[in-house]
Amino acid sequence: MITFDAVTKRYADGTVAVDNLSLEAPTGEITVFVGPSGCGKTTSLRMINRMIDATEGRILLDGDPVQDIDPPKLRRGIGYVIQQAGLFPHKKIVDNVATVPLLLGWDRGKARSRAMELLERVGLDPAMGERYPFQLSGGQQQRVGVARALAADPPVLLMDEPFSAVDPIVRTSLQDELLRLQAELNKTIVFVTHDIDEAIKLGDRVAVLRVGGRLAQLADPKTLLSEPADDFVREFLGHDRGIRRLQFVGTDGLRLRTDLTVPAGFSGGSPEPWVLAVSDDGRPVGWLRGDGGGEPEPYGTFRPGRDSMRSALDAALLSPSGCAVAVGEDGKVVGVATREVLDAALAEAADG
Amino acid sequence: MSWLSDFFGDPANWSGPDGIPARLLEHLEFSALALALAMLVAIPLGLLIGHTGRGGVVVVISANLARALPTLGLLVLFVLLLGTASILPVIIPLVLLAIPPILVNTFEGIRGVDPELRDAAYGMGLTGGQVLGRVLVPVALPLILLGLRLSAIQVVATTTVAAYTGLGGLGRFVIDGFATKDYASVVGGSVLIVLFALAVQLVFTLLQRTTVSPGVSRRVKVRQVASGRETT
Numbered sequence: 001m002i003t004f005d006a007v008t009k010r011y012a013d014g015t016v017a018v019d020n021l022s023l024e025a026p027t028g029e030i031t032v033f034v035g036p037s038g039c040g041k042t043t044s045l046r047m048i049n050r051m052i053d054a055t056e057g058r059i060l061l062d063g064d065p066v067q068d069i070d071p072p073k074l075r076r077g078i079g080y081v082i083q084q085a086g087l088f089p090h091k092k093i094v095d096n097v098a099t100v101p102l103l104l105g106w107d108r109g110k111a112r113s114r115a116m117e118l119l120e121r122v123g124l125d126p127a128m129g130e131r132y133p134f135q136l137s138g139g140q141q142q143r144v145g146v147a148r149a150l151a152a153d154p155p156v157l158l159m160d161e162p163f164s165a166v167d168p169i170v171r172t173s174l175q176d177e178l179l180r181l182q183a184e185l186n187k188t189i190v191f192v193t194h195d196i197d198e199a200i201k202l203g204d205r206v207a208v209l210r211v212g213g214r215l216a217q218l219a220d221p222k223t224l225l226s227e228p229a230d231d232f233v234r235e236f237l238g239h240d241r242g243i244r245r246l247q248f249v250g251t252d253g254l255r256l257r258t259d260l261t262v263p264a265g266f267s268g269g270s271p272e273p274w275v276l277a278v279s280d281d282g283r284p285v286g287w288l289r290g291d292g293g294g295e296p297e298p299y300g301t302f303r304p305g306r307d308s309m310r311s312a313l314d315a316a317l318l319s320p321s322g323c324a325v326a327v328g329e330d331g332k333v334v335g336v337a338t339r340e341v342l343d344a345a346l347a348e349a350a351d352g
Numbered sequence: 353m354s355w356l357s358d359f360f361g362d363p364a365n366w367s368g369p370d371g372i373p374a375r376l377l378e379h380l381e382f383s384a385l386a387l388a389l390a391m392l393v394a395i396p397l398g399l400l401i402g403h404t405g406r407g408g409v410v411v412v413i414s415a416n417l418a419r420a421l422p423t424l425g426l427l428v429l430f431v432l433l434l435g436t437a438s439i440l441p442v443i444i445p446l447v448l449l450a451i452p453p454i455l456v457n458t459f460e461g462i463r464g465v466d467p468e469l470r471d472a473a474y475g476m477g478l479t480g481g482q483v484l485g486r487v488l489v490p491v492a493l494p495l496i497l498l499g500l501r502l503s504a505i506q507v508v509a510t511t512t513v514a515a516y517t518g519l520g521g522l523g524r525f526v527i528d529g530f531a532t533k534d535y536a537s538v539v540g541g542s543v544l545i546v547l548f549a550l551a552v553q554l555v556f557t558l559l560q561r562t563t564v565s566p567g568v569s570r571r572v573k574v575r576q577v578a579s580g581r582e583t584t
Contacts, residue, residue: 049475051471051474051475071477072477072478072479073477074477075474075476075477076477077477080472080475080476082468083468084466084468085472086466086468086469086471086472086473086475087472088472088473088487088490088491089567089568090487090490090491090493090565090567091567092567099476099478100476103476103478103482132565132566132567132570132572133567134567135572148476158475
């Protein structure tokens with residue numbers, strides 16, 4: 001656990017970057033620092049591994065003040081990932097990843113095999129280990145940056161806007177990869193970003209900081225979206241806060257109708273305005289009018305229990321019937337969430 | 353062309369204390385000594401100033417002096433002061449001439465390393481010395497070698513002038529040749545000097561190829577990784 005105990009960073013010219021910050025980053029969780037530029041989020045992160053020293057207050061790493069630990073020793077026990085990856089251009093990828101293990105005195109063979117294993121872990125071909133950083137794309141370099149930070153298996157990982165320099169598609173895949181890794185590794189991660197969507201996606205806890213380095217709110221993403229502490233947080237969260245909050249509302253309680261499905265060869269005769277045509281192997285084909293006229297219309301699916309209400313609503317909005325098709329793991333139809341059922345669930349979510 | 357064959361064909365030119373091998377060796381000796389001494393001063397100083405960021409003014413002064421310094425004047429001055437009993441009057445001006453390019457390029461090389469890289473290195477727990485030795489120097493190496501090469505070429509060229517003072521070196525063929533109207537010697541000496549300078553260039557090119565990481569020079573064949581997992 002990382003504890004900020006009344007931490008202030010004041011520069012010689014009187015500028016206050018971080019103002020009396022007290023919070024905890026619990027072990028095994030992702031704590032995100034988010035806020036506009038000038039809110040002191042990066043400064044706060046860098047005070048943990050003493051890239052910057054706090055002016056007042058203490059930062060504790062599992063109870064030990066970091067100020068008492070020699071910086072190189074402290075940093076070798078903390079993974080550090082930065083925006084441009086910061087890979088050493090003169091070293092092969094495998095040697096980049098092996099940097100900290102070698103500093104810690106591991107023998108070369110063990111360090112290299114550990115590096116290869118980590119490349120695979122972060123989704124890279126181990127054969128890439130023999131390349132140099134300039135031969136990799138930005139996203140690949142960032143994966144190597146994560147592998148390098150994990151090399152000596154540090155309990156703590158500091159990530160300073162690690163994904164903000166890559167394009168949105170790559171960013172999404174890197175975020176998913178981080179969540180997958182975290183599910184396996186359970187590191188204590190402090191993650192800095194200016195992107196509130198990234199914060200909400202990745203954070204177990206999100207600390208919103210305001211300009212001048214003061215903590216505006218510390219909460220889990222769901223609470224943040226439903227109960228912003230003040231106007232600053234509300235504004236920072238952006239306009240579609242209500243919609244986004246639905247991604248934290250489950251779909252396992254939805255009452256699904258199973259009487260709206262018909263075989264693919266359906267030719268009319270249902271009292272319902274829309275029915276779902278299903279193929280012989282149980283997969284959805286499309287929405288048909290109850291009187292059998294016209295071609296199958298588009299449909300949207302969600303996985304009850306696994307997907308959120310946001311996905312279910314999205315699926316409903318994709319089809320002319322206004323209903324969302326519930327499918328199982330195998331892609332087969334298990335039922336239909338009608339507009340009425342979704343309506344009721346939304347009303348419940350709004351109350352909660 | 354007959355001058356060339358006169359010069360290089362004359363067996364007398366290939367032996368004795370004023371023969372081609374002896375003069376070549378002298379030239380090499382003066383140049384190498386001056387360059388080595390200059391490196392001894394300029395490289396540590398450049399590394400220190402570039403790494404700490406303190407003392408940049410020394411570099412600026414040095415760079416400006418280098419442009420203003422009349423090497424020939426300096427050479428004559430030191431010969432007048434110290435005589436020609438030792439090679440010191442030649443070596444000192446050569447060293448002074450050789451320092452600025454090495455100092456400036458070493459400094460710029462180190463200072464110019466991407467701050468993100470420095471940040472990452474410290475952030476992973478490298479000590480100051482490790483950051484310098486394991487990251488900054490390898491990355492700045494092309495510029496450091498450029499400084500060395502510029503210095504070496506200048507020193508080789510200027511050592512020619514050292515012949516004025518009565519000391520040896522390949523310049524003697526040119527200067528003595530003019531004095532005795534032995535144009536074969538002038539032309540032959542000039543050719544030797546040019547070849548010597550080219551050889552120095554070659555040495556540094558080889559040095560660059562062998563010491564600079566392919567990751568820095570980007571001199572590496574792009575191999576395809578045989579796998580479909582090259583996402584992102």
